[in-house]
Amino acid sequence: MRDFIGTVREAGLLIDIEEEVSTVFEAPKMAYGTDKPLFFHKLDGGHRGVMNLTANRETLALALGMNSKTMVPELAGCRYDGAIVEEGTLQTVAPDLGSVPVMTHFPLDAGAYLTAGIVFSSFGGVENAAIHRMLVAGTDRLVARIVEGRHTYQLMKAAHAKGERLPIGIAIGVHPAVTFASCTRVPQGKELAYASELMGGEIRVKTLSNGVRVPDAEFVLEGYLTDQTAAEGPFVDITGTYDPIRNQPVIEITGVATKSNPIYHGILPAGAEHRLLMGAPYEPRIYQSVAGVTKVKDVLLTRGGAGYLHAVVQIEKQTEGDGKNAIMAAFAAHTSLKHVVIVDSDITIHDPDDVEFAIATRVRGDTDLMVISGVRGSSLDPSRIADGLNVKIGVDATMPLGKEGEYIRAGWDA
Structure with missing residues (x-):
């Protein structure tokens, strides 16, 4: 992600914000008024963060190495066949979610939410990657909205049926091609291969102690999706209206790994980046179907x-x-x-x-x-x-x- 931020800055598309900005409402409100990438140098004083990273088609096309005018046909021709290079294990330390500048976006939200965290999971030899909103519920607990029937949900239920927790790794601050791939309905287990293809044909991953493979990221949270549930919501979703309160699965975080002076990535709910990442991955699917x-x-x-x-x-x-x-x-x-x-x-x-x-x-x-x-x-x-x-x-x-x-x-x- 750091390399891409540099590319966006060189292209004159990035807005650097040097003044101190709060993660509670203030940074989200600034992101709401634009689709330009924003780089915050002083989130809550001492943190760095980015929002609107791919909030318009120009920056998304730049991230995917494509022309924005021909992006949909190009994506429709992808084969999900990039190479995945394993680079050993990733060591973690004891978790403290209070040290991560997680944002609180709107006044009626249940609390601070991870919105750009990609949940990598693995069970029975099958991998998956998807973005799920996750409510911070303690220094080592999250409550995640896991949509019924989707692949993460299926793997979670399979693990629970065997009396096990689903091992996961949450990657925050990845290359936008990885984010895009994780938002796309691809053949089972092909998210990393698709991200690799979008990045030129190769992606490097490390394995967590729970067996889950994750790509390069600013923050990686290691943990498990449990069979415990807790209240999740209210939360503003894609239409800009509040999603209701539901009982959702609890995630136990067992370890965290961060880069030096990490850059947090937040996606504004119902903002331009959220809407583009929700819809654009479906455009090539519709293209293929109509073709x-x-x-x-x-x-x-x-x-x-x-x-x-x-x-x-x-x-x-x-x-x-x-x-x-x-x-x-x-x-x-x-x-x-x-x-x-x-x-x-x-x-x-x-x-x-x-x-x-x-x-x-x-x-x-x-x-x-x-x-x-x-x-x-x-x-x-x-x-x-x-x-x-x-x-x-x-x-x-x-x-x-x-x-x-x-x-x-x-x-x-x-």
Whole structure:
């Protein structure tokens, strides 16, 4: 991560903040007003930290070594086949979470939360990596939101079924490619290989005493996901509304390793980085899925849709009906998707005005809307009903084939 921060600074994209800033509300509030990376030199006096590290597509593309305009097709072609180089063991010392500048983000939050900690886990020869929000509940205890059915949850339940705790390593302050890979639904156990591919084909890892492999990081917390539970929440999630209080698993921290003068990474809940990291990893999945039914050009999970619930898919229609097929393919690829708009290749999907223009001039409500009720949606959507079901709407905002001449837009470009 340090190397990448240097790259961002050299590119003139980093804002250095030299004055003292509090981890309680103040640093998060400063991150809320921008999508520029912020480097705090004096968090609570003596700590260093960074926020908004990949909060816009320019810095994300820089981290992945890609062009922001062609990033989605490039990511859709990844093979999850990078090399993982083992470099021995990582020694830890007795934990003290009070020495980590964990932030408290909003007034009604349950407390200070780790938001950029990647939970690496291993059980039965299967590895996983994923970001989970974690409430600090003591000097050596966290309470983690482990979403039911996801891979960490499955490994945790498998360990508990055998009377064991799930061994984990929490990495904070990693290269953004590792963060991106951990936010992506990849084939089982391929997060490190995917991160390696994104970083040029090689990643170096060390093994903790509990057997979990972790990459280079500013902070590494060694521990176990137990079968104990405690109250977790309220917490602001992707939509900017408060997630409810739930009983969630307790993590016991048994050791910690830090770099000299470490740099803490915090992701602002519902901020630009959170939304980009939630949505952007799904764009290549949607791209691949839609490519199976028609010629796809680009995909965007929109910022206004919380970076997660709304998509715009740009296609080049081959046959009439491709728009609706693309709608179904998009919903199949991202089950939390709530609304999707399919547009032609002349529409700029990163321009909300242009997308609205397509809806205004190319959509007939009686023929171009697809309404699907009684389907599983996002647990983060406050409009969901009690059992988690919701309604999805697809909008076919494409021109009818053979009538393109009626939709020519005035301009001077050939």
